[in-house]
Amino acid sequence: MKQSIGNFLLRRLDEVGIRHIFGVPGDYNLEFMQQLEDRGAPAWIGTCNELNGSYAADGYARIHGLGVLAVTNGVGALSAINGIAGAYSERVPVICICGSLPLRSLERGEMMHHTLADGGRGNFYRVFAEVTAAQAELSPENAVVEVDRLILTAWRRKLPVYLELPSDIAYIEIDTPDEPLRLTPAPSNLERLEACAKAILKRLDSAKSPAFLLDLDADRFGVSRQISRLAEKLQMPVAILNTCKAGFDETSPLFTGLYLGIASADATREVVEKSDCLLTIGLRRLDSTSAFFTDAIPASAIHLKGGSVNIGLNNYQAVSLPELLDELIKKSDSASKRRAPIMRPPPAVSAPTKAPLTQAHYWKALEKFLRPGDIIVVEDGTSFDGATEMRLPPACSFVGQAVWGSIGYSVGALLGTLCAAPERRHILLVGDGSFQLTAQELSTILRHDFKPYIFLINNRGYTIERAILGKNARYNDVANWRYTDLPSVFCRENTAESYTVATEEDLQRVLDAPHKGLVFVEALMDQNDSPVSLIRGGHAFADSDFGPTGPQFAPDANIPLPL
């Protein structure tokens, strides 16, 4: 089939299920923009800037399975790179399409705008090679191969890729295959798959205390349901890392809590650390996911990755995680005894009073507000710590960055999750300091008439930094905006409902009321109030980041928040 390069790319994205593309137009990508508009699908979601667009593509991919961002050369691509690197860090498949310099100017060696203008070339390509799994510069002769390679690489490896589309070739027709592109996992080597499954089943058969520990690959590779089935069948308890919140039904009797090194509950540590057959999914040991390496993973643990498995001294490559789990479910014997369900009391929320709102009350009240199926988009810092402690109803999604931790992420990501699943309820949990980085993307959310719940803590600063260093330091202060006026500034036909709440009762009234529009809640809280876990974490961060000569040990230091 004869097709222009731009339309071939769009057709491929369509075939793999992309319904929305995020980004900002620029002269080097206008051909592609025009092809997109003429084609009518996927939908174009222009964002206020490229960083926000990259966050949106990331949020979209977490819910939808794959996300796409379109930017222009240099200025656009580099504005977005923090979000693309974040997708790498957090294992999110995002395709970054960069409208790049025309091939004519590269051939002629001409210096162009949106470049470093020093006679060099390829700098931005090399920059992106540092933070993506694959890269390509399209040309008429390689477009068919490279487009498919990049899309498949992103999806199979759950990592971002970078694709340059030179501005003068989008309209050039090439021969393209008739067959649609299908997203298929890299197939396993059957012999190894069976050998690996057999080795794991042998360990499971003799185990007295098998258990699961889930890192984010459990979500990214879409195997949550299989893990549930295997856990059910074998009555294995399941613990999660903070990267995989909502990766397992928290109301299940098998759910055994968040494992975070010495910051874990005793029962959770017992299950994980004493397991004689711990199956980890995608485990990575990071300071922020292991309470600064205070975890104690049994040496006998079996480590499952997306395409390989580690068992003791053995390593199995070419073993696909979904296929392996299917095999384990099929071949394992059901556990003879079922575990007694653990009866968890509902969250103890005292009746709301006229007392000023505290972090302790806030997170409990919000926990009670959650419903099955909610998408909860969570900002780094206070919101992440507070929300991680909430027990989630079944079938929720939890979108946050436990590893990359880029403040401002959540506002852009919310736009992406809204596009990916408009039928679900979306709840943004964010603080003032973080919100200010990316606030303008609220206007795009309003422009498309989405109606999420936005809960913003106004406590006048970077609370997570205060917990680490500089409790009262000026560098941790932010300007005190009139946040609740923003919806009417960003949207002239605004129908959003804005509330400022200062007491427990104020908050409860908003939570209980029926709502029709976007709900924007500014919650006023004390500057020195924060979740206890944040304060503990802050002290640990200070020790890890600054070491034994750090300012936190100086007698006259501007110390972090007290425990």
Place this chain on the structure above:
Amino acid sequence: MKQSIGNFLLRRLDEVGIRHIFGVPGDYNLEFMQQLEDRGAPAWIGTCNELNGSYAADGYARIHGLGVLAVTNGVGALSAINGIAGAYSERVPVICICGSLPLRSLERGEMMHHTLADGGRGNFYRVFAEVTAAQAELSPENAVVEVDRLILTAWRRKLPVYLELPSDIAYIEIDTPDEPLRLTPAPSNLERLEACAKAILKRLDSAKSPAFLLDLDADRFGVSRQISRLAEKLQMPVAILNTCKAGFDETSPLFTGLYLGIASADATREVVEKSDCLLTIGLRRLDSTSAFFTDAIPASAIHLKGGSVNIGLNNYQAVSLPELLDELIKKSDSASKRRAPIMRPPPAVSAPTKAPLTQAHYWKALEKFLRPGDIIVVEDGTSFDGATEMRLPPACSFVGQAVWGSIGYSVGALLGTLCAAPERRHILLVGDGSFQLTAQELSTILRHDFKPYIFLINNRGYTIERAILGKNARYNDVANWRYTDLPSVFCRENTAESYTVATEEDLQRVLDAPHKGLVFVEALMDQNDSPVSLIRGGHAFADSDFGPTGPQFAPDANIPLPL
């Protein structure tokens, strides 16, 4: 002198005249933040996000000579990189200080938050090596050497540099030199300097039509005054590129206009293209500075750079531009005849009427509003084209990106210029599409009680893109904010004056009125109105970017704005 590494770095910045540091705190840079706050100087100017901070550091450096940005590892540095690459493209010395991973975790090979978490290391350092002139990772043993090397490299080469300060060493004491650091240009090799000056003087002596053509190095190397003196002495006419607007007194009889290839005035082309001894300063040929390579620089032109000179087949290295110009001024004979001053009529602004505001009227009215010494910060696109056509009073500064062209730059840059020269009048010229990328930085401008004039064109989209492709395309539309409400949202003690103007008279009333606070003017204009130069440029961009198969030639194309 014993000093901690962080305090040594701050002392050096202080010694070279840095009075403000821009950026965002993060856990890896909090030690340095605390040292900055304890020291009390330079002043910390926290920005809403890192990209805006990088633009502010760039704007500051353009007025002050050197700028500093402080960010945290990965998330912060990558958010800022577009501004740092822009500083490279536009030759602006900015020092990017990144609070990076503690050396302890690098030594131990631990995976940390704010990284790619794949076991690799050094990715962000390599990323920045692509867009900066020098890089260093500080350690106790190299800190003294590297700090001085990076500061001097940035200042001497007028390029950004990247410095990683590991989070656990800022408080470590080291031996530091007592002598202050001095910013001195790299000294010339005297023999070469004299030989080079002699060769140039010989050419000048026999020349009938010598002239200057100024690119941005004339501003960055601070030689505008010397160029004026030499031009005066020899009665040489001076043309500027659009990168060097305000680089020469536009009311001088020697000023001969903007040279932009075929888009130049005939008189300007004549002076440049027919000169038998054209001295160019820092000339780079770019599509955006040469009207798509339609310039015609005489082959006999002499090209002066910051540290070298090209004369025909000869190349002189180790020749410092300021020293060379001094030598030329000293050794050249004064011209026997003085050029007759060219009498330029003042701008023909017709008396304002009740007619709707047009671009044609707007730029003339603003031109009349300018005063000697103004700092004019100009956004890319419509504002850049409109403002470039204004004749500036003497001693103005013009801050914009003719090469990098990153939309949104101007709002952040304005914060920087305000800090650098609070005693001068600052005027921001920006459009709605660009403003939305970085709008929140207005809050920092208000927070520090600065009182610039902000003129924002509301014509509901990316007008420069409409001029290239997609006149009525949806991808070129932006949301229609209530812009004039933003000051009161961003600042609870707001004293800004907001105006929406729709007619010539509306605008004139605001321009004529006395003002006390920040003045924010939203100018409503037709979506399809734009400066003629922008439309012409748009067509040329389309031809250059898309080539002969591009959509602008298709019969049913969504063509750009008509001429």
